Amino acid sequence: MDLRSRAAQIHRRFELIVALLIIAGVALVLASADSASASGEATTTPETTTTTPTEAPPSAEGDPAGTPPPATEPAPIEPVPAEPSATPAEPDPLAARRRSSPRISSARVSPATVFLGSRRHAVFHFDLAGNRARRLLVKVVKVSTGKVKKRFRLGRVEPGQRQRVAWDGMLAGGDGASGQGEHAFRVFAGGERAAVSRDSETQRFGFYGNRFPLLGRHTYGDGFGAGRGHQGQDVFATCGTRIVAARGGRVQTKAYQSAAGYYVVIDARGTGQDYVYMHMERGDRPRAGSWVRTGETVGHESDSGDATGCHLHFELWTAPGWYEGGHARPPTRPLKRWDGWS
Secondary structure, eight states: OOHHHHHHHHHHHHHHHHHHHHHHHHHHHHHHHHHHHHHHHHTOOOOOOOOOOOOOOOOOTTSOTTOOOOOOOOOOOOOOOOOOOOOOOOOOHHHHHHHHSOEEEEEEEESSEEETTBSOOEEEEEEEOSSSOEEEEEEEEETTTOOEEEEEEEEEEOTTOOEEEEEOSBOGGGOSBOOSEEEEEEEEETTEEOEEOTTOOOOEEEEESOOOSBOSOOEEOOOTTOSTTOOSEEEEOOTTOEEEOSSOEEEEEEEEETTTEEEEEEEETTTSOEEEEEEEOSSSOOOTTOEEOBTOEEEEBBOTTTOSSSEEEEEEEOTTOTTTTOOEEOOHHHHHHHHHHO
């Protein structure tokens, strides 16, 4: 055999030996893995139970008597997730502002309707809420325009102290009266308007220059110019119904006349007009020269004079007044307006 053939034979034998070694190594690795698995199962400690030496329970059908049941593996314990740490809440700037803003409680206004020249003024009651004193400013505002008609500076007010503000309808400095319509009281502190709590009533009220002169159920009769030179408006009501001053002023005349019956003439203050009330009872009329306020009693309805049924005959005379150079003007439309808000 030559050297080349011998070398090829030796190479093939070497390759065979390498292959056998690889196979043996793989077998050894697999055997080691099986041995480790068996060793792990053997070292598992079963749950220890304490049994009382009593009669063995009956074995399951088909099992040899006395053979203990196979041990059950304990249920795996699920890990309890950790509670997330509480994140501190960010401060609410709006809530802080609400707490620091001025508030009033138990606010109310009485009466609901006020008349210029009346003894009853608009009276506003309220409490300052919160826990600190404030310097308060109360404004009377005409709702339709938002214009301020009067201001009341209350100074430093403690929380919980009942406040009372009264307004007679006159403008600041006595420069005339406010216009007719809905008004409201509003409270301010440090230039900021105070919020109103839910336990409060309305802060609004009506303010008017005249009120309807009859206090009772009534119907309208003959109007201005209804024959016989009728210069007023007839309003029928039950005999004895109270008649009040539609506008306060000085009693110019208290008299009796065959057509008018018992009557009074009142120079309505601040208007230049005279208000005339006819067919009244004799008693309870104010004396001439006296002053009456809006809403005060000036008499009671009757059928005195030339009257058919108890009714009030009401007239309006322009300046300078009743039989003093003025003239009668139709009173029906004004009366019905006064009737609507009185």
